[in-house]
Amino acid sequence: MVVPLEHVIALSMILFSIGVLGVLFRRNAITIFMSIELMLNAVNLALVGFSRYYNSVDGQVFVFLVMTLAAAEVAVGLAIIIALYRNRQTVNIDEINLMKN
Amino acid sequence: MDISQFFTSADLFGIAPEIILTVTALSVLTLEMLHVSRPGIILMVAALGLFLAGALAINTSGDEQILFGGMLVLNRFSVFFDFLYITIGLLTLIFSQGYLEKRGSASRGEYPALILFAIIGMMLMTRANDLVIVFLGLELLSLSLYILVGFLRHDQLSNESGLKYLLLGAFATGFFLFGAALTYGAAGTTNYNGIVTAITNNTILSDTYLFLGIGLLLIGFAFKVALVPFHMWSPDVYQGAPTTVTGFLCTAPKAAGFGALIILFNRAFVDIHYQWQDIFWILSAMTMTIGNISALIQHNVKRMLAFSSVSHAGFLIMGILVLNETSISAVLFYLVVYSVVNLGAFAIVSAAEQEERGLNLKDYRGLAAQHPWLSAAMTIFMLSLAGFPPTAGFVAKFGLFSAAVSQGYIGLVIIAVLNTLISIYYYLRLVVNMYMQKEESTLILSYKMLAIVFVGLIAIMMIILGITPGYLLEIVTEAASTVA
């Protein structure tokens, strides 16, 4: 049985929306980061779905690059979060607000 | 299988500037590993690499070249942007001398290396003819910038702005990528030429995917170049970042973002461009108005310049709304003037910056008495940003407005002119503080001779360009003619 393209894209859109909501409503920097990863993986799902639909590998190559980017972003992100935590002892973004006029 | 169609020596020669910059960045890191203690040497090597890359970029100018099976396109437009990035990079390196040490960070080879990586990313963005390459360039740029913004590890403001930039930047990346995925789904290819073919032959899988895709791509770009309502990160990030990085951040990536946006909408989505004009209109009006009004109430110079750069993005998007040869050349001219002037202004701010001081507008009271030349240069920069007649800023704004008027966007131009009038207030507030106040300035400026020479050169250039803009106008018209 072949899963129709619309179902794959619908699932991908749902996952993407969950990720967006997570970014908007969570307050912990690490959790926000995980939500962003969810968004990126939703994109990967959509790319693989389209790739199979068109029988082309373009989308799959794109997925590889997105995965690498996600890893690089996590590395840089965690490094920044650790540096911040060392100075401030918190990763709650409501408390990270030194710059409000 | 024949792969010679994908890789030829012409391809490798075409990306020679990128290769040179990569090698330079790695050499800079090697020098740091070998504990070459004088930071001047590291900056010199980086500058040398930039010069070399620039020289190689010249060689490739001429006819349009299509590289790597249609992934990259080299033409006058991309060469123009290559030069803009290299100039911004060189100026940033010159203005950065001694700044990190002043802020208590050990001078490290990572700083110039990250700037070089960011430049490679931007070059890829404006050379791209494929969504994959734009994505790669954008991310190479963004990742370097996240680290640069949070470079002062022991500074809480720098940490905070690094985290904010990272979270919102990664969020924007998500939107950009989903847009790219849906566009790929609609057209069956990520190549710009392929997308055009799919649109003109009407072989689009579904209009929903395509329009959702373009919308999400636009949101991604809007985040990266700070268009209202996606600009919330910019004042905080600009304020907390090391000042020399702020100068880099508000110029080069913005140029790259607009360059990539022009190519994307002018090459890939050109046939459906008219369906996006209303959205660009609203974005432009909102961005310039909200940016300007927010800038009025700022007391911190960096925040003020941040909101001012938001409003400039609103002016620039007007040129993309019109999207013909005149308006694109006006955008390019505007980008040059805006970038160079902002770098100069941030260079002076970074010289004035001390512990807890030098960032407030009040700190600049009476500065003209102690530093008449620097104050004069700062005045020229502010007048140029506001768009006063004898400066290059006037020519830039005039070109952009007349391009919009000639296509009938009278309403938007009226809003833009009103905004220009509002902006005079906050630009001149700094000038008034420097000249009109009787108080003795207590600011101690620390700068390197070379940096001051370049600040002076920029100021003189802005006046000369304001009087005789012909030469630069010729260059930008030629560059614009290759895409329009």
Place this chain on the structure above:
Amino acid sequence: MAENYLPILVIFVLAAGFAFVSLIITHLVGPRVTNAVKMMPYESGVDQVGKTRIRFSIRFFLIALLFIIFDIEIVFLYPWAVVFKDFLSAGSFIFFEMVVFLAILAFGFIYVWRNGALEWE
């Protein structure tokens, strides 16, 4: 059809045999040290029983960061290996391409090493 799976069965047997033989040999020849640390299920690493909100040493994060970066590069090696033979007929470009990629990766590794990020103490 079924005989196509024979190599997999052989691998299974070899793997199980190797594990079994190793266990027996260490049991017979290895010295016995029993103390509290030795008897823990994971001798090195974090205590696995207790509150979940313990504070990890920052070094774990650092190693994890480096691991993620170097681990994910496999993603490019695998497709390269799949098409390697097809592309080799068109010249050695594909080989040197990967050499350059690995050289940059190795440079990153040396950089990390020289900057002391791999030192535990």
